[in-house]
Amino acid sequence: MTEEGRDLTNVLLESDAEPSPLVGDGNLLPSSNGATTLVNAANNAKIDVDDDLGIEVKFAPADPYRPGGGPVVAPGAAGMGGGHPRSPTRGTGNKESSPLLNRVDYDYGLFDNHFPDDPEFYDCVRQAEAAIEQGNLPERISQGSSGSYFVKNADDVQGGKNTNGFKIADVADTISLSVEKLAAMATEGGTDDKVKILTESKNGPPVEDYESLDGGQAELPPYNVFQDDLAFSRIMRDVETALECGVYPELSSKGSSGCYFMRNLQGKIIGVFKPKDEEPYGHLNPKWTKWMHKLCCPCCFGRSCLVPNQGYLSEAGASLVDQKLHLNIVPKTRVVKLASETFNYSAIDKMKARTKKNIMERVPAVGRRFHRIGLPPKVGSFQLFVIGYKDADYWLRRFDNEALPESTSTKFHHYFERLVVLDYIIRNTDRGNDNWLIKYETAETTNRDKRSNRKKSSKKSLLQSSVKEDWNMVRHPEISVAAIDNGLAFPYKHPDEWRAYPYHWAWLPLAKRPFSQEIKDLVLPQLSDMNFVQELCDDLYELFKHDKGFDKATFEKQMSVMRGQILNLTQALKDNKSPVQLVQMPVVTVERNSNLGGYPRHRSDSDTFTQRFAHRAPFFSWC
Template sequence: MKFKIPRELDVVNDQLRSNSVSPQSPLKRTEENGCTDNDDLATPQTPPESMAHLNTQFLSRSWHHSNEDSKHIPVKIKSASMVPVPLILPPAEPDLGSRSQPTSRRGSVEYDSNFRRFTRAYLIPAAKWAYSPLSKNKKKVKHDEDYIIEYSTFRPLRNLPQLTSARDIFIHWRRVVEDETKIPFDFPENYLSERDFSMLLSHITEIIELEHEFPQRITQGSSGSYFIYGRRPNGEIYKAGVFKPKDEEPYGPLSPKWSKWAHRTFFPCCFGRSCLIPNLGYISEAAACCLDRHLQSYIVPFTEVICLRSPTFFYSYWDQNSDVTKLPQKIGSFQVFLQGYSEADVWIRQNPIPSDHETISNLPKYSDVEVDINESEFTFKWSIESMRQFQEEVEKLVILDYIMRNTDRGLDNWMIRVDWTQVDSDSKTTKIMKPKIKIGAIDSGLAFPWKHPDEWRSFPFGWLFLPYSIIGQPFSMRTRNHYLPLLTSKLWWEQTVKGLRGVFTKDQDFQERLWHKQLAVLKGQAFNVVEILKLGYAGPLELAKRENLLVFDDVMYMPENIDSNEDIFRMQSSSYETDTSRQYDDIHTPLLPSQAHTYLSNSLVAINEDDVANGSGYEHINRDSGVNATGNRRVIIERLVKETSRPPVFTWW
């Protein structure tokens, strides 16, 4: 049945249609501006007062069955008396397209507004997309599972303490600090708690966005890095740290160094380091600090991944803005500035290291100097004690760089400082000052490779070119007692791996596969360190000559509680005896089935899989209970592998 709408309702219907599809409606304008107004979206449009008594259902049907020939339609009345109410139509409005209306100005205004709307909605976003770096949604990182090492390749020594609890690790740290400083335990200078760093971050953000003390770009280096300033209580401005944005790295799309841009654009085959993950320097900086904290060395300044914004940062044309609060945030690494340190190459030129045997034999035993009571400047001179101090500090740098396989450690990216302490004296006119050498490791953005260098360059460590009197000596006893208990502790490795993974997962391009490769290289390097520290005659030179190794983490599921004698028998069954007697064992991970054993089990199809004697206890439990069955725990079996890739072409570069 077709309904016919009287001519009196055509005007009302046309008005409703224009309100519902008009480009000037509030909902349409809200969507075009890119924002949402909850009040406008939640409040329905109120119909005209003259249509208050019309049935909504009938009107919706009348839009689809309109006919000008119909003069009467049934209208449902909301009134209880069911008495028809006369329809009051609004006064007719003049046609906007009539000659009496100024069409030229109206058309130009509409054209300008439409063009501005089109520019905001389409042109500017398209230009930003074309000229800005590609932005990817942050991938979902797999939930952190328990990292429990069941079998470790790092074997502890019997005469050294074993660290099996967090309390043991802290006591070891306290003992190391007190033995080095000869005073009661106190936190190192580079130590910074989370609360202190949070306060520092709030302070520098306020300095930038409210006081407009903007960061200053550093001219040295191959990436965009900036000095971040702070204000002391007395009003003095000081350098609080160094910020390195991710998108301004040499691999980044917004690197401000034109030489690196030309290098990457015109000579891509000679650019970058294939062993490193591109655009991950800021994560490497923070991971170096994390590893240094776990090693209890504290030679790396506190470093964390943060977000900052400033007009002095290098932005694309479409993101530039004079108002700092309207600029997009940049993610990068923030490293606390080392106060009072000098670059190693500058300090060594000013204080040449004794290298020949005759000069070293004539050195005094101590470097203490006696000066006037009011003197504040002191002259450093080498002595037997200062040579020992410098060697122990360099050994900290050697172990840190070697474990994280730093590919960019020269004499220009580690620092040296001499602290002076007054020695008790009976004189009232003079004082005796004692020097203490400290080392700071900065610029660790080219570390943590996913494979060993195997192409053109080998990236040797810069400290290998120090005089033989420093780098050619065996590792000191203090260094051995410091690092061996840590590197051979399962608990320490579990905490360190969890901490490093937490840093690397902050990157939106984090990949689990590459992380496992990075960890294999790191553990292989640490294995070489442990083996060298066990030898009393070996030092950094012997460490650098070690072959490249990898330590992979194999996952296995084991039962949490073994109560029955049958399960104990399975655990002690053919996992050790059958495979070893048939020479199918793996000398590094005896708990894992070897490839030869897998081949035989696949070829002998007549063997019953339910037979207990045909498999080890681990295989039987995993087969019956399932890999992720309730009651099984996830453990790590470390597997040592020799690197088989060819050495780089240039071993000295």
């Protein structure tokens, strides 16, 4: 090796002697065992280093991301797979713990961690490479079913645990992102790209969060996401955030089941959550009334016409029917999963949660292997909270003594008819005047400026202004109806044993009026279309099938009852009957031919249905 002007690329020289002095502006990185490593990172460049070697090399400039300011192979070096830097995390063999420059024989494939079109992302990856070289190794994520790691930069050296959040805009912060997730950041939309971030909660393991690339909050939460209803998804995210911050639900004192008021971070009630296992006949019902009922009267316990512990599906199903028919009287309801210390859990679940939390605090290496830390989430119905409503019984008593204006009375009658249509279709077995709500706002003058001016004027001008006042400036009373507590609906047969479970609105004077043309125009065209009825059954099937105890045969019976109710309702609307006459019609079930295929499906001309009338009446018809 005495030939002058020889160009070298990727030459590794080792010597037991002291490192030779550098000539020119080269850099030298001594290895841990005293050997000298020389790397040529330039093409067609020559610098004399030592006469004894008889070679000419040039070194790459110092990399600011390299620990100690040593050299790394710079972009553009010859023989580096297209002139890109090598990744310290790729290669053959188990050499991940060895220094970067001691490795020569690698198979990098098509990936070289170089992104010329994204220097910001490239800087992040370079920091991760430098941290690995320094010994700040990645930390494996305990969640998920694949190998996913927290990769950190060189600044985070406190036990390998990330204590800071990470923002793309500030590359100096601690990197707490998996490289696999970083690779998926670029999506369609440019500035709206999202990246998933794991931050530390104040009371336990990392909490998942979402932020946009500019540091703002993203729109979608990690759980309980409804792509067809982003507004509802944001509300659920507010609830989850409040739970993580210690804003716990409040158990309602009313009712015979576990019903919780869910709040946001500001403490405002935004929803009502009813877990499946805390329903009136659930095994974790926190109320003692149903337990006493089961203990004292086991023969009369439960409702034989309903599927046990499907109240949360009934709540969501009633909301679905309301939306399909455009009734707009049921607060939006969805099936979600939530976990909170306020919910009623079994003793073993509480003990398991405490044990896992203690293990996570004392032995993190073991705790990170748990699939879940904390209490298990509960499935149930989440209904949006309505503000300003009171029990119908309260306002109905007031209306008996205070007559409503004609326009308000007509509007209330239309809402009442929508309630009748909803309850009859889903065959609600628990519709009393205490579980549907009315919101009534009295009339008031809308022109506040004119009212304030009248206070300042004389008595004479006050009299003149009151005479000339335009009555159009007075806003009419507003009234609206909300149908809640729909958890005891969708029976698989008509009540035929002890109780009839009647509709309590049938005793109201409004129920004696014939159905108006407004309700006929709203629902009759859809209910008369068998394709719409079949589509409604298909949508309910997609909702009900997620229950663990779902049975297709039982669901078909439920749909047979609903088809019969729709048939009676359609006939009553066509015959101009009243709600009282509707509930007096013989109940019927419409069964579909069992030889036909399952759900979902569309109705065809070959479909056959059988009508069956119920001949058995319950013992008590008034309760």
